[in-house]
Amino acid sequence: MRDFHLPGRSAVLATNGMCATSHPLAARAAVDILGRGGNAMDAAIAGAVLLGICEPQMTGIGGDCFVLYSPAGSKEVHALNGSGRAPAGLDAAKLREKGETTVPLRSADAVTIPTAIDAFCHLSESVGKLGLDALLAPAIHYAEAGVPVAPRVAFDWATDGGTLQGRARDHFLINGKTPRGGDIFRAPGQAEVLRRVAAQGRDAFYSGEIAEDMITTLQAAGGSHSAEDFAAARAEVTTPVSGHYKDLEVVEHPPNGQGATALLLMNILNHFDIAGMDPQGAERLHIEAEATKLAYDARNRFLADPDHTTRLDHMLAPETARALAALIDPKRAMAAAAPISEAVHKDTIYITVVDGDGMSVSLIYSIFHGFGSGLASDKFGILLQNRGAGFTLEEGHPNELKGGKRPMHTIIPGMIRENGRVTMPFGVMGGAYQPCGHARFASNLSDFGMDVQSAIDAPRAFADGHVMKVERGFGDDVRQTLSDLGHKVEIPATAIGGAQAIRIREDGVLEGASDPRKDGCALGY
Template identity: 75%
Template sequence: MRDFHLPGRSATFASNGMCATSHPLAAKTAIDILERGGNAMDAAIAGAVLLGICEPQMTGIGGDCFVLFNRPRDQTIHALNGSGRAPAAASAAALRVAGHDTVPLHSAHAVTIPGAIDAFCQLSADHGKLGLDALLAPAIRYAEEGVPVAPRVAFDWPTAGKALQGHGIAHFMPTGAPPRAGQIFRAPGQAEVLRRIARDGRAAFYEGEVAEDMLAALNATGGAHSAEDFAAQRCDYTTPVSGDYKGTNLVEHPPNGQGATAILLLNILKHFDIAGMEPFGAERTHIEAEATKLAYDARNRFIADPDHTTKLDYMLSPETAARLAALIDPKRAMPAAKPLTEAVHRDTIYITVVDRDRMAVSLIYSIFHGFGSGIASEKFGVLLQNRGAGFTLEEGHPNELAGGKRPMHTIIPGMLTERDRVTMPFGVMGGSYQSTGHARMVSNLRDFGMDPQSAVDAPRAFADPAGLKLERGYAPEVAQRLADLGHQVITPPEAIGGAQAILIHEDGVLEGGSDPRKDGCALGY
């Protein structure tokens, strides 16, 4: 139990339904949908689309999504891949000839076809109850009337806004300056797009005037995209992957997401007595950092479009984890993993909803870097993701950029099960940190007996190529001990990631945890 003398956040308890996400308006919208008779899928879609208006630096209809879910009164977990593909004419060789070592972040070359709208339409049709018109109505209203900019969004906007260019500036920073907390942000062009999707479905986005508007912006900045690329975009149902950690089963999306990395990381940690260490001490932090380096090195080598990777079984095998665990020196830090071609970023939204029938949805939705590519369409202001920067230009690599391929994705929704029962949909935002965040969340729960809110609140560390990032929640003597072990300790200017979770107790009570590093909350009824 938390110390009520100190600042903090209590868990949220409810029995009928619950949403946990990073903005209160989206959480309230999701609960409104549940109270109107919608199910968890309806509520998650409605909240997610609205988050694109409330947190436009993080996500939007020009982005991608991944979803894990179970059907009402059914414990089987299903996965939907809503990530987009590179245009058919995309070529790593052409970029190499042009002198590029990596895909340019804020160029049309980094723009893959947005996959989220197709996914939302498919999920609504297959698993929703209310219909797209009802689900999109809240976002349409807020896009037209405007939303007050939340504090974390205002904190991100000045840095992320540097990526905006041309029409992106006109739609997202029309005064030329980032908005302050409390100022109103409106997106009337996106409201019109959503209104058309509500009426005509996915074709209103991937064909006709909206698609032509996006294509014009891309082609004007050197993109090789075509109308056929947009019309061909389709999401896919896939089979989740999973791994056990001390009686808890972590369920993840298969590649092209990085979820297998979290499972590998936990498999490595099984070889150490994590529960016997101080939860926020140097020993645990060091072992997790070393395991992260090894797991991410495997990720960088093997995770790619599912049609182009053959190493998933290798990453998930106990033998691989045992070999990697043996490389960890408890007394000395090793060099960081070779960096990915994708730059460090922290821009993602996550929403989870559980309804009265205990259908659980775990949904993550992103435009990749802050404000994505920075390229927006002229008329409608659709901001386009730069997920193509997740490709490598290394010739022969399974994740090499090529037409029709999906890049390696950092965004991953998670779910936990115990004894074949869905117990906790959850997600940890923060770009590349997400696999580490998933593993640390599970370890906080299983090794240290934390409740979801405490596990979310706990200080975070992340070993990335720049060094070992430590939040200020770590004691100075812990930072010094880690430096003595050879880590280059960094205090990042921003908090590391953000998390949301809903624990489904055996008696049916729902317990929500929401990250104070974000603006949101868990709400129930």
């Protein structure tokens, strides 16, 4: 139990259904869908699409998603890959010929085909109950009527608004300026897109006037995108990967997501007595940072489009973690892993829903960097992701940019099983931080017995490339000790990530938790 003398928030308890996400309007929309008889998948889709209006710097219908879900009464976890492919006419050789060493972040070449809409349509038809028209209605309403810009959203908008280009500035600035907290943001063009998708399904987005709007914009910016690329966009059913951290089985999305990185990191940490360390101490942070460097180095070598990832079994093998753990010096920091690209980001949204029948959904949805590529379609204002910046231009690398391939993705939804029972959908936002965030969350629960909200609230640190980012929640003595161990320590300008989770207790009570680093909340009924 938290100390009620100190600032904080309590977990939210309910029995009929629960949503936890990063914006209250989206959480409310999801709970409303549950109250109307929708299931957890219906509610998650409705809330996720609305988040693209509430947090347009983070996500939107021009982006991608990954989904884990467990049907009511089932111990199984299913996965859907809603990530897009590079246009068929693009490959790394063309960019190398131009003198590029990485995919330019704010270029049409960074735009992969947005596939979240296909994923939502597929899940609505195959898993949901209410139909797309009901699920998209909240987002259509708020896109037209407007959403007051929340405080964290305003902070991010001011930070990233300068990346908006051309017509995107008309769609995402107000009178030429980034909105302040409380200003009303409207997206009437996106409302029209969603109306057409609600009436006609995924083909309304991937063909006809809407697709032509995106293609024309991209081609004008030098892109090689074609009508055939958009028509071919498809989400794909896949099989999760999982591993154990102490008493918890953590289920992750497979490549091209980086869920395997989280599992390798936890496998390495299993070789250390983390529970015997101070949860807020330098010793724990150092071991976690060193394990992170090793796990991310493996990620950068091996993870790619699933058709090109060949070393996944090696990455998850117990002997791999044992050998890597042996490389960690408790008294000295090692060099950072070589980056897969220079595309560092922290922008995404996460939503989790559990319904009264026990279906649970873990859904993550993103346009990659703040405002994605900075390009938006001229007519409808669809902001286009820059997921292609997750490719490498290194010749022969599994993650080398090629037409039709999916890049390595940083976004990863999570699920926890205990004794074979699904007990917690969870997610930790924050770009590259996410595998580290999953491992720290599992460790907070298992090693230190924290409740779900406390595990999210606890301060964070992240070995991000050559810098050890340490939130202000840690003491100066901790930062000094880390510096003495050889880490280059900085206090990040922005809090590290964000998280949501819902614990499904054996008595049927749902315990929802949401990160105070964001504007959101958990809501139940």
